[in-house]
Amino acid sequence: MSDATMKKLAVKEARKQQKSFKDCFKRDWQLYSLLLIPLFFCILFKYVPMAWLQIAFKDWKIKDGFFGGEWVGFEIFSKVFGHRNFVKSLRNTLLLNVLDLIVGFPMPIILALLLNEVKNIVFKKVTQTLLYLPHFLSWVIIGGLVYQLFSVNTGVVNALIQNAGGAPINFLQEDTNWLITYIVIGAWQSMGWGTIIYLASITSVNSELYEAARVDGANRWQQMLNVTLPCIRSTIVILLIMQLGKIMGGSFERIMALMNYATTEYTMTIPVLVYQWGIQDMKFSQSTALGLFQSVIGLILVLASDWIAKKLGEDGLV
Amino acid sequence: MAKQNANTKLNHVSNGSIAINVLIYAFITLVSLTCVLPYIHVIAKSLSSESYVIAKQVVLLPKGFTTEAYRKVFSDNSFIVSFGVTVLMTVLFTLMGMIITVCAAYPLSRKTLRGRKFLNLLFIFTMYFQGGMIPDYILMNKLGMLEKMASLVLPLAFSAYNLVIMKNSLESSIPDSLVESALIDGANHYTILGKIVLPLSKPILATLTLFYAVGRWNTYSDAMFYIKQNTALRPLQLKLYYLIVAATESIQGSINDVAVSTVTDPEILKAACIVFATVPIILVYPFVQKYFVQGTMIGAVKG
Numbered sequence: 001m002s003d004a005t006m007k008k009l010a011v012k013e014a015r016k017q018q019k020s021f022k023d024c025f026k027r028d029w030q031l032y033s034l035l036l037i038p039l040f041f042c043i044l045f046k047y048v049p050m051a052w053l054q055i056a057f058k059d060w061k062i063k064d065g066f067f068g069g070e071w072v073g074f075e076i077f078s079k080v081f082g083h084r085n086f087v088k089s090l091r092n093t094l095l096l097n098v099l100d101l102i103v104g105f106p107m108p109i110i111l112a113l114l115l116n117e118v119k120n121i122v123f124k125k126v127t128q129t130l131l132y133l134p135h136f137l138s139w140v141i142i143g144g145l146v147y148q149l150f151s152v153n154t155g156v157v158n159a160l161i162q163n164a165g166g167a168p169i170n171f172l173q174e175d176t177n178w179l180i181t182y183i184v185i186g187a188w189q190s191m192g193w194g195t196i197i198y199l200a201s202i203t204s205v206n207s208e209l210y211e212a213a214r215v216d217g218a219n220r221w222q223q224m225l226n227v228t229l230p231c232i233r234s235t236i237v238i239l240l241i242m243q244l245g246k247i248m249g250g251s252f253e254r255i256m257a258l259m260n261y262a263t264t265e266y267t268m269t270i271p272v273l274v275y276q277w278g279i280q281d282m283k284f285s286q287s288t289a290l291g292l293f294q295s296v297i298g299l300i301l302v303l304a305s306d307w308i309a310k311k312l313g314e315d316g317l318v
Numbered sequence: 319m320a321k322q323n324a325n326t327k328l329n330h331v332s333n334g335s336i337a338i339n340v341l342i343y344a345f346i347t348l349v350s351l352t353c354v355l356p357y358i359h360v361i362a363k364s365l366s367s368e369s370y371v372i373a374k375q376v377v378l379l380p381k382g383f384t385t386e387a388y389r390k391v392f393s394d395n396s397f398i399v400s401f402g403v404t405v406l407m408t409v410l411f412t413l414m415g416m417i418i419t420v421c422a423a424y425p426l427s428r429k430t431l432r433g434r435k436f437l438n439l440l441f442i443f444t445m446y447f448q449g450g451m452i453p454d455y456i457l458m459n460k461l462g463m464l465e466k467m468a469s470l471v472l473p474l475a476f477s478a479y480n481l482v483i484m485k486n487s488l489e490s491s492i493p494d495s496l497v498e499s500a501l502i503d504g505a506n507h508y509t510i511l512g513k514i515v516l517p518l519s520k521p522i523l524a525t526l527t528l529f530y531a532v533g534r535w536n537t538y539s540d541a542m543f544y545i546k547q548n549t550a551l552r553p554l555q556l557k558l559y560y561l562i563v564a565a566t567e568s569i570q571g572s573i574n575d576v577a578v579s580t581v582t583d584p585e586i587l588k589a590a591c592i593v594f595a596t597v598p599i600i601l602v603y604p605f606v607q608k609y610f611v612q613g614t615m616i617g618a619v620k621g
Contacts, residue, residue, distance in 0.1 A: 024432040030507035031425035035437065038422035041476035042441055045457070049449025052456050062459065111349065114342050123343070130350040132607055133357075136599050138536030140555045144562040144592045145356045148363065154585050156359055159374035188352065196614055220335060252451075253539050257563050271451070278452040279543050291450035299447045 056289035076289045089273040092266050097247045104187040105243060108194025113224055115195060116202050131192025143257030146185060173262035182258050201235040202228055238309050245305035248298045270294045364589035371586050387590035404554040407470050408534045414475040415530040423484035424511050445478040455543050469544040480526050483617045487522040525613035528606045554595050562588050
């Protein structure tokens, strides 16, 4: 019998011994008292806002109370879906996330495979420390660095390009260039940190497999392709599925830090539109409806990806 | 014959290996440098004199070394205020977050607790579905917390992700028998938590403290929503956002100080601000990095 089933049996046994909830409470009241603090915070700051989602179905003003405003059914949603900016923001949200997936997803895998080939421990430690650094910088700082580097007039990259005799490139204020910069910066920011999970997965590969491959005459490239990669395949698949579950999401902070007023074609995503409608224009019902649309689709996608992951025999989320 | 074949193959492999090695090391070096060179460039810029920066001659080393940009930034009182606000906010938030996390994780790590599954689900669900930006804002409005420090300290202090990490860690590092025997000896759960569980969990406590602190230091969107009029309460990151990204504000050095008013190029001043705001992170980074890696590993194990 495996350890896990033994434990399960033990827990079941313990449950049987419990007589009633009253007895349990008598025994564990101290534990429940500890839980009061997190419960208070969780309910007030996570579940109460969920209850406020009701205003997406109401004609509601900020002066109204929780029960104020008139119910209007799905009227606000149809207004949102009919708005000219809605389709654009939906397209941009999907576009940015899909591009992130295509460009950003393979980078940590490639880096992890290459880092695994590095045998010099000092070199590995130093480069990993450098690679993790962008993960610790805020998006405002990264935004600032990007302007300092890539600005068309004052940026050092354009200065270097001009010194080399090239024409300056407007990295940030031209729609397509901005899109490329945004995606590359995102991949750059997350690539190092993303290697952690793959490197851990690689260390668990049975070293006998490499020995066998070597005996068969496989070179390092072949070992990487035919031993390492298949062994971390399940990690890759599960991370890919989880990433697909987030395809309707989007980092508000990242896009706010990298956007500017010269390029608006791709910057208007759903979170940005929610911000503009809600916080700036005070159209609370409309912006809540848009936010709710995004989070419901997001939840469905996450649950679907979790279900798929479980079907594939992975652990899943909950 | 077969043996000879294998031998030549092995030789061939080791020859090819060197070339591959060089390529791998070169690639990793290059990619790693992209992570640090931008920052070095900004440091160099912030320490250079204006004429060299305007002439775009500063790349990785300062030219015409001067600290005037920093003097001007420091003479802007609102910057010091923002820094103070950020430090206070980070300390309070981290303290709140740790109390909440410990108080939730210890009971939930007790396998015999009734309602454990339900409570777990209640907490974890918040990872996948939230009210979102506007309902959060309305709640802050109705609680009267807009334009107040409380709006930056309290709402995000409960983090389901950190709770999962703490709970997983406690379940794997604190044996049930240890708690049971302490209970039999007559200790109550508060004593067990304070005297046994927490002292045994120092690494994970350090990790989560850092998760909370660095997260709070770097986040600016909530401050952007909740702190609009009360400029004295702007955290550093939000101030930088208005200064650098939105470029709707500039650095106001003290007018009386003639020596500091010589730097006028906004690029140098922005560079100095970026360095100033990142110094705390950079200083602790080499020491805390390994805790972050460990925490991320525990978080990757299922919730």
